[in-house]
Amino acid sequence: MPDWEKSSTARVIxxxxxxxxxxxxxxxxxxxxxQGVVSSGSDIGRVYVSSxxxxxxxxxxxxxxxxxxGGARGSFCHHILALINEAVLQYGAExxxxxxxxxxxxxxxxxxxxxxxxxxxxxxxxxxxAAAPVFSRFLRHLAYLELAPTTAPLPEMQWFPPTPVVA
Amino acid sequence: xxxxxxxxxxxxxxxxxxxxxxxxxALAAVDAFDRVLVAGLFRPQPAQAAGLTQLxxxxxxxxxxxxxxxxxxxxxxxxxxxxxxxxAAARTAVLGSVHDxxxxxxxxxxxxxxxxxxxxxxxxxxxxxxxxxxxxxxANLLQAGRCxxxxxxxxxxxxxxxxxxxxxxxxxxxxxxxxxxxxxxxxLDGFAAELAVACPSAAGERIPARRWADL
Numbered sequence: 001m002p003d004w005e006k007s008s009t010a011r012v013i014x015x016x017x018x019x020x021x022x023x024x025x026x027x028x029x030x031x032x033x034x035q036g037v038v039s040s041g042s043d044i045g046r047v048y049v050s051s052x053x054x055x056x057x058x059x060x061x062x063x064x065x066x067x068x069x070g071g072a073r074g075s076f077c078h079h080i081l082a083l084i085n086e087a088v089l090q091y092g093a094e095x096x097x098x099x100x101x102x103x104x105x106x107x108x109x110x111x112x113x114x115x116x117x118x119x120x121x122x123x124x125x126x127x128x129x130a131a132a133p134v135f136s137r138f139l140r141h142l143a144y145l146e147l148a149p150t151t152a153p154l155p156e157m158q159w160f161p162p163t164p165v166v167a
Numbered sequence: 168x169x170x171x172x173x174x175x176x177x178x179x180x181x182x183x184x185x186x187x188x189x190x191x192x193a194l195a196a197v198d199a200f201d202r203v204l205v206a207g208l209f210r211p212q213p214a215q216a217a218g219l220t221q222l223x224x225x226x227x228x229x230x231x232x233x234x235x236x237x238x239x240x241x242x243x244x245x246x247x248x249x250x251x252x253x254x255a256a257a258r259t260a261v262l263g264s265v266h267d268x269x270x271x272x273x274x275x276x277x278x279x280x281x282x283x284x285x286x287x288x289x290x291x292x293x294x295x296x297x298x299x300x301x302x303x304x305x306a307n308l309l310q311a312g313r314c315x316x317x318x319x320x321x322x323x324x325x326x327x328x329x330x331x332x333x334x335x336x337x338x339x340x341x342x343x344x345x346x347x348x349x350x351x352x353x354x355l356d357g358f359a360a361e362l363a364v365a366c367p368s369a370a371g372e373r374i375p376a377r378r379w380a381d382l
Contacts, residue, residue: 008378009378010377030364031329147343154350156357
């Protein structure tokens with residue numbers, strides 16, 4: 001077996017990069033989609049659940065109460081553009097492009113190149129059925145903040161260091 | 168080489184370069200078992216049966232011998248949780264022996280006290296899963312955890328799917344609020360997150376076999 005496969009400390013998930021959470025409080029590459037939660041630009045009490053599927057780039061955007069987003073008709077709305085932008089900040093353009101299976105025509109992958117790559121043919125609009133599970137994943141992440149604090153050592157976290165390890 | 172501390176003892180670097188009898192065999196048995204988990208135990212192929220036998224042979228001279236031998240035999244499709252626990256115990260025992268052998272070598276080379284002289288009480292693993300009040304451990308949650316891990320062992324790293332991986336979500340959510348279970352919940356949560364990133368895994372993609380088997 002190659003060394004990486006024989007290493008207990010092999011890095012499987014690259015560390016997330018820091019980013020501001022006000023506009024896009026939640027973004028993840030999971031379930032075959034880039035998906036997340038985007039704050040409404042006009043109403044502080046409203047959020048949109050947005051997603052783009054890997055491969056086909058099927059997109060969907062709706063409020064968490066399942067009202068469709070007015071901007072997501074025929075092409076990506078600005079919530080989805082903000083989602084892609086923040087995903088690139090968190091994961092890096094290369095990993096986002098690879099996950100969504102976007103062909104980058106030339107040069108380095110970037111937010112613009114990823115959006116251009118997905119918009120070359122108009123992406124299909126999907127149904128908003130995924131909004132509920134995505135939103136519940138967001139709530140699950142929020143629930144970490146509600147766990148009772150304890151000062152007991154948690155050595156298991158050494159399995160998942162927040163900084164890159166030297167292979 | 169003279170060590171930096173005031174004792175002025177000599178470090179025997181030559182001892183570090185020596186080979187340890189059986190070390191390669193022990194690690195080969197672990198590697199063989201780790202390869203078994205890549206494809207899973209649901210429908211084991213002959214190569215996997217051989218890997219299980221290799222692990223069983225590695226603990227043949229220990230008190231685990233009969234249970235692991237039985238588990239290696241039964242693992243062909245009909246393995247239950249007890250069998251998986253026996254195999255996991257065998258893997259842990261073999262890696263523990265590797266650890267001890269390496270520590271003995273380091274101790275001999277440096278002349279410093281080994282961990283045994285510091286005292287086994289430092290290792291707190293025995294406390295995991297017991298409530299702070301000394302009450303019974305959350306047996307049903309631990310049982311559910313073993314059940315999920317057994318399902319992973321059956322499917323193998325190549326057979327992962329989103330449903331199987333996300334099967335741990337409820338369990339982790341139930342375990343995290345209990346400080347006594349938080350250490351185990353952290354491991355399960357982090358492990359499941361890694362599996363979710365990797366699945367569905369394409370045949371050509373590399374698998375962190377040692378790490379996932381450890382976890």
